[in-house]
Amino acid sequence: MTSAAAAPAAAPAPPSRRRRASPSARRERNAGLRFISPWIVGFLVFTAWPILYSAYLSLTDYDVLTDPTFVGTENYERMATDPKVRLALWNTLQYTIIQVPLYVVVALALALLLNQAGRSAGFFRTAFFIPKMTPPVAVGVLLLLLFNGQYGLVNEVLGVFGIDGPSWTTDAAWIKPGLALISLWSVGSSVIILLAALRDVPAELYDAARVDGAGWWRRTRTVTLPMISGALFFVTVVNTIAAFQMFTEAYSAYFGAGNSTYSNDAALFYVIYLFREGFEQLHMGYASALAWLLFVVIMLVTAVQLVVSRRLVYYEGEQR
Amino acid sequence: MTAVPAAATPEVAVAPGAAEGAGPRRTQPARRRWTRAIVVTTLVALTVVFIYPLIWLLSASFKPRAEVFDNRLIPATPTLENYVTVWQEAPLALWLVNTLVVTALAAGTVTLSSALVAWGFAYFRFRGRGALFGLVLATMMLPGAVTLIPTFLIWNALGLVGTNVPLWAGNMFGSAFYIFLLRQFFLGLPREPFEAAKLDGANNWVMFWRIAVPLCRPAIVLTFLFEAQASWTDLMRPLVYLQDSSTYTIPRGLKALIDQFGPGGESQWEVVVTASVITTVPMIVLFFLGQRHFVQGISTTGSKG
Incomplete structure (x- = not known):
């Protein structure tokens, strides 16, 4: 590098390039890389290598105890005909379709309410956030107790309004709605994100809309929603990815040693099936193939959301 | 209330x-x-x-x-x-200690390493920095399920499955989300104090440790709190890595109690309920200790994401 810079023959090289190679620039680069080095090591060992190895494992039969044997695309062929894969994908999709819109709408409604609450907003914001601190395992316990079909508090409250509540935790048709409902309990962090976005909406826009005679609903639709569409999109995407990877609440409530009294099929979400195949059945090759399918599905869904968002999301000034 | x-x-x-x-x-x-x-x-x-x-x-x-x-x-x-x-049925005190150790190590290591890396991305200017940082952000998109099995095999090969090491040691290399978060805060710092310190002969480490970190204390605390919560409440990794009940963290222990006393077991719900309370209370305490940080942190990371 230095010799090239010294040689006049390398004249066409732009001057900026020579400056980058200067000793002080090199020192700065080396110092920067030194600070970043933990992440580089971690990326190579815990991200890059696992991705490659997982791709390889997905083409093998591997039970940890004996060496992996190469089986080509057999795992993927098996997935195509495995009824449990279809069931788990379908369950996960159903849950996502129920949970994500419900969750985003509730988060938005709560944020809009808080935005009208003046000084007391801080208190209520805290109250809505606290449940988010509950460990998901305990949320699973609360699900089984509060949504119990016979004795649960939820059905007792519904009974007050004359509604005969369903068997949320045992009726296959109601397991996913029950999980979606209890997920609303943890909506607090998304409310905080949306509320922060609402507070960034310039007051002049509302004043202008008021002058034009726009009512609350019209102001919300034409000013608020477009101005916070970036945050709404963020909450939607993050929550969709999380819904596709639903594991802990469902697993702690409906799976595990000795838990056979429930019809688990309705709660067999994709990551639960992957986990059981990998770590209970020790089908590491097959589970790796399952992981890749999940990866592709999540990427596709996120890509679709991105494309749709191009038309719906308004970013003021700069992108991102 | x-x-x-x-x-x-x-x-x-x-x-x-x-x-x-x-x-x-x-x-x-x-x-x-x-x-x-x-x-x-x-x-x-x-x-x-x-x-x-x-x-x-x-x-x-x-x-x-x-x-x-x-x-x-x-x-x-x-x-x-x-x-x-x-208390009699389960080694709760042991589980609490285990969880406390794992949580402290996980949150401590991830905070230190992420701060180092974030500072590297925020302060130093060099070619390829943007691309590398793009790679950091890209790893956030990767579903945990993809790396779950190979990562398990790494720890298995090292003979560390069954110990608490896999629950926190990966945090020594920084975590994309926190690197992103801390970099945002570091980028907001004025450059002058650092130029002045440099003239006074301070080296990079001193500038990071003595100036950047103290100036971004709220973000550092936030990272620690976020990871403490994530680590304390995690079930998946303890399920994968812990085998003996004496090594359990408290969510893993609660899961074992659900299996034993819950719907599929002896239907002693009062035991499960009480263990759930014991699992949850430390998180509520953590929240009240760091309330301001949690709310501000989520507001900033969310709206900037």
Whole structure:
């Protein structure tokens, strides 16, 4: 590098390039890389290598105890005909379709309410956030107790309004709605994100809309929603990815040693099936193939959301 | 807890000018005041909905078995027996210590390493920095399921499955989300103090440790709190890595108790309920210790994401 810079023959090289190679620039680069080095090591060992190895494992039969044997695309062929894969994908999709819109709408409604609450907003914001601190395992316990079909508090409250509540935790048709409902309990962090976005909406826009005679609903639709569409999109995407990877609440409530009294099929979400195949059945090759399918599905869904968002999301000034 | 906001409602609702305070509208029309009253009443009702499950859980932990499902706010026959039973049935103290150790190591290592890496991305200018940082962000998109099995095999090859090392050691290399978060804060620092320190002969490490870190203390605390919560509440990794019940973290232990005493087991819900309370209370305490950080942190990371 230095010799090239010294040689006049390398004249066409732009001057900026020579400056980058200067000793002080090199020192700065080396110092920067030194600070970043933990992440580089971690990326190579815990991200890059696992991705490659997982791709390889997905083409093998591997039970940890004996060496992996190469089986080509057999795992993927098996997935195509495995009824449990279809069931788990379908369950996960159903849950996502129920949970994500419900969750985003509730988060938005709560944020809009808080935005009208003046000084007391801080208190209520805290109250809505606290449940988010509950460990998901305990949320699973609360699900089984509060949504119990016979004795649960939820059905007792519904009974007050004359509604005969369903068997949320045992009726296959109601397991996913029950999980979606209890997920609303943890909506607090998304409310905080949306509320922060609402507070960034310039007051002049509302004043202008008021002058034009726009009512609350019209102001919300034409000013608020477009101005916070970036945050709404963020909450939607993050929550969709999380819904596709639903594991802990469902697993702690409906799976595990000795838990056979429930019809688990309705709660067999994709990551639960992957986990059981990998770590209970020790089908590491097959589970790796399952992981890749999940990866592709999540990427596709996120890509679709991105494309749709191009038309719906308004970013003021700069992108991102 | 619920009585407080209920009592405060009229005051808050009537408080003049609490609304858009500094605005030019000095006289609030009665209609606006009514709107405010309705909003606050709705919020109080919703607060009850959000907080009640926690109170229900706490209350149920003081009820004998037959009364767990009676949905009464105050136990008819309050008892501490469940806590004694849980303590006898499960090595709870050990699980709590295990979890505390894992949480402290996980949060401590990830905070230090992420801060180092974030500083590397924020302060130093060099070619390829943008691309590398793009790679950091890209790793956030990767579902954990893809790396779960190979990562397990790494720890298995090192003979560390069954110990708590896999639950925190990966954090020594930084975590994309926190690197992103901390970099945002570091980028907000003025450059002058660092140029001045450099002239005084301070090296990079001193500038990071003595100037950048103290100036970004809130973000550092936030990272620690976020990871402490994530680590304390995690179930997947303890399920994968811990085998002997003496090594369990408390969520893993709670799962074992659900299996033993829950729906598929002996249906001793009072034990499960009490263990759930013991699992949850430290997180509520953590929240109140770092309340300001949690709310501010989520606001900034969310809106900037």
